[in-house]
Amino acid sequence: MPDITTLGNQTRNEAIPGHPLGVKPSGNALFAAKNLRDVIGAFRSWPDELIFMLLEFLDCPNLLQLGRTCKAFYAFTRAEELWKTLFIRTPPASFTWRGTWRSTYLNLSPSKVAFVDCSNLFSDALHRPLYCAHISLDPYASNIPARNQITRLPNLTPEEFQDKWSDTPFILTEPVKEWPVYHQWSVETLLPKHGKSLFRAEAVDWPLRTYVDYMKYNSDESPLYLFDKEFVSKMGLKAGPIDQEPATAYWPPQCFGKDFFSILGNDRPDRQWLIIGPERSGSTFHKDPNATSAWNAVVRGSKYWIMFPSSSKLPPPPGVYVSEDQSEVTSPLSIAEWLLGFHAEARRTPGCIEGICKEGEILHVPSGWWHLVVNLEPAIAITQNFIPRAHLIAALDFLLNKADQISGFRKDVQNPYEQFVTKMQESHPDLLRSALEELKKKSEGKKRKWDEIVRGTPSTDASAEPEATGFSFGFAGDDSDVEVP
Ligand SMILES: O=C(O)CCC(=O)C(=O)O
């Protein structure tokens, strides 16, 4: 009997392997003579999701013991998500990556992994992660409608960027090809020197060699993603403009100009990350922190990007939910689930833009834009966040009015807004003055609008103006359109 796949609308792809124990999607139960689930006693009436919630509380010996009680519980207790959670909660002191979280946790060689035929078990909760780990990304990353294409350019001048492009995503095809790391880096060439160094991958710090083993040999729906902000010092790199640092390994393309967060020196928030991941790894929908813009340079591999502008008037991308002040983002789905369930709708949604950033190319993410990114092949990238000149006012507005959403500063850096203003006053007093005036005007404009709404008349009363003295005026922030271009 063929499998009935109840997930999304991808035509069933022969390349998608079955579940290792033969578990089938729930729809198949309709035609089955026998169902292993019928013999799990009182749990029979529980939804699979509830059973998983219960199993997440069990430790290793209990999971193994429960798995010995019947075939259905054996299949449930083999679920990789349970072993990944266990691994992260109580990591073994030392380990070798063995292809699955369970085999790694239990240190099982492939010959010790049992095969128990569970082909009469029907469960979407067990089958879905396997299915999602093998869907083809091609249908999503190809046939991008012309209106959605991210603009591709060889390069830009700083003037062109500042005047025309600071609020628009684009891909530059030239600058990264000059970087030494573009000519030198691959996972193989990094291993001899850095194989033993620890890099951050989500909640774990692993030697690069272990992560590369994982990258090559895993079937996770959402593969662990290496995202390390200390890579420059860990790898002993020199980074910076080539005219100031001749031995530099990479440098920000000139067009992005000055990064205004650099005036904070060592007190600036996190800025740069090395990103390594296998095919299908990536980042679910988010906006970058602290109203920063970013560039993301692909050194190896290629990345599919799908992006949406944002403002208080626009809804978030399909399948993404935000709290009223946009501080909390919930995108409960994995990248694969989102592609299966929402990509088609997203592609039709006004504002949607998409593109593939190929090896040796760099993509600009303007401040405030939503983005979801998926690696189409194993990838190495460097990303850096910055405040361009054109977004100085928006950055000041964010630091002042969204103080509760500020992130990535060291804990001992008190009041980033005041620090930023103080440093700006020292280094760029004229720019600061005009930026604050502009910000004040915007806040007064908003206040006038508010007065019109609540009183029906524009406010003329000077005492009703927001308090605005010197550099620390404290008008109440709102869901401003200043923050998001
Ligand atoms: O390469 C990626 O996965 C995207 C990274 C990203 O969105 C970010 O650094 O903010």
Ligand SMILES: [Fe+2]
């Ligand atoms: Fe991002």
